[in-house]
Amino acid sequence: MTDQKHIPVTVLGTGSMGRALAGAFLAAGHRTTVWNRTPERAAPLVLAGADLQPDIGDAVAAAGLIIVATTTLDAARESLADAASALRGRTLVTLSSAIPSSAREFAQWATAHGARVLGGAIKNVPAAVGKRDTLLYFGGERAVFDEFADTLRVLGGDIVHLGPEPDLAGLYESAVGATLLPTLLGFLEGAALLSARGIPAGSMVPYSAKWLKMIASLLPVMAEEIDSGDYSLLGSSVGLFHSSIGDDERLARESGVEMSWHAPMHDLLRRAVAEGRGEQSVTALFELLAARVPDGGDDLVEFPRPARVTAERLG
Structure with missing residues (x-):
């Protein structure tokens, strides 16, 4: 240097x-x-x-x-x-x-x-x-x-x-940024649920922060499942999340909180169950999201796929 x-x-x-x-x-x-x-x-x-x-x-x-x-x-x-x-x-x-x-x-x-x-x-x-x-x-x-x-x-x-x-x-x-807006929307939805009961949003901040730390602790396991193709490590199945769709829809009706942004997530869960992935970890939704070369291949830029990407950190 x-x-x-x-x-x-x-x-x-x-x-x-x-x-x-x-x-x-x-x-x-x-x-x-x-x-x-x-x-x-x-x-x-x-x-x-x-x-x-x-x-x-x-x-x-x-x-x-x-x-x-x-x-x-x-x-x-x-x-x-x-x-x-x-x-x-x-x-x-x-x-x-x-x-x-x-x-x-x-x-x-x-x-x-x-x-x-x-x-x-x-x-x-x-x-x-x-x-x-x-x-x-x-x-x-x-x-x-x-x-x-x-x-x-x-x-x-x-x-x-x-x-x-x-x-x-x-x-x-x-x-990395893909997690930002869904996370913020989730927090805003939670605040709306509390507000409907007259409870301030600030009351949930300590619990939301701890919840986010728990989610962060799952990311290495989810990444391992994606990289290995073995969707049996996490423990939280597609079927478990699929079974809660009805509760999500009922909560929206009862609270009056706008939750229509859940619909695409529910659609992914239904598709995964239809593909027979109900017993797999929820990480298996990756298979529905992963890039597929469209007919003609015009819109997808293909790159060599290295076995592992290693970023060097200079702190």
Whole structure:
């Protein structure tokens, strides 16, 4: 690794996450240039010592390391279109939310203009940027990751290199993030059930937190079942969840709470039972969700399937 202690950094995008990223670099002593489509939004960073460049080409030219924190990568590509020639020889680290295809397309575009690219993701909220346990993971050339690891650690103490493909962070972002909205909806539904009885939502927080820890303890077993194809380890069967469908529907009627979002889950359970999976662990629902190549195969991108993916964590 090279000495990255005080290298110049440019942050493109000064929304809530971009402001947090730029603030972390400033606090660590990096000369930090910022750009935003609406320059006025960068005013707090300028007061903190950042250099605001209204022209994105000048912002790119100001540093060798460019952090892309725009709302989307499509927005970044559109904004950078007139400054593409300035990308040559620079390293772009994307920390914008992106599905894998968007991450690949952006990396291909930037690479074609002479830049090196790390596709990244922050698994936390802006207020957690810079903290020791904040997780960031990256996909892309290992040598580029190693070169800038010390600088990237300013943004969070738990940094991980997932592998050489620049879309891996987007892939993991999609895979890990899939639990977020269902979990939040479950909490909101629970709050609605309590509210119907005049009970405050805060009363269930300690129990919900403990429940989530229990669920977390099951994930290694579920992953083992998926990787081995042996759906006999967990103990909670498809049939057990299937038998509770009627209670879910009755609870919705009696409480008046909106629970229609359960319907697709109930459909999966019914399909699994129809396939004879009632005695298998509920993890067997994976078989109904797993990708299948559609007729013609036009919409599914196929990749080599490694025996095991190992991410190296540099804490």
